[in-house]
Amino acid sequence: MKKKSLKKVALLGLVSLGLATSGTAFAASKTVYYKGTPVYWEYGKTAGVWSYSKVQSHRYQHSAxxxxxxxxxxxxxxxxxxxxxxxxxxxxxxxxxCR
Structure with a gap:
């Protein structure tokens, strides 16, 4: 019986941790336009504490x-x-x- 109780407690802890951190991610990707040319842009927040931005253009120099x-x-x-x-x-x- 003790093994089952320990497994239940461990499983409950993992599920709780997963639920607590699952809502902390925000991400969006979209196509934006510079001078009529599509530019890929992805941005967001991961793990609740990391902000990021990713940009790519096949025609212009670009930055994030x-x-x-x-x-x-x-x-x-x-x-x-x-x-x-x-x-x-x-x-x-x-x-x-972009430039």
Missing amino acids: TANGVWSGWKNRGTLAVANTWIAPNAHATAYWD
């Missing part, structure tokens, strides 16, 4: 920014990635840019 962290200019076809740790209740802010 996540909560003040900048990826720098990347050449066309290269993924620009910016990510940073943020406080658990902080708002994730992301930007993209």
Whole structure:
């Protein structure tokens, strides 16, 4: 009987942990446009404490920014990635840019 009780407690702990962290991820990806040309942009918040932004263009130089962290200019076809740790209740802010 003790083995079953221990398994139930362990399982309950894992399920509780999963439920507590499952709602902490926010992600969006969309196609945005620069001078009529599509640009891939993905941004969000993972694990409740990481803000990120990813941008890619096959025609222009581009950059990503996540909560003040900048990826720098990347050449066309290269993924620009910016990510940073943020406080658990902080708002994730992301930007993209092309030139």
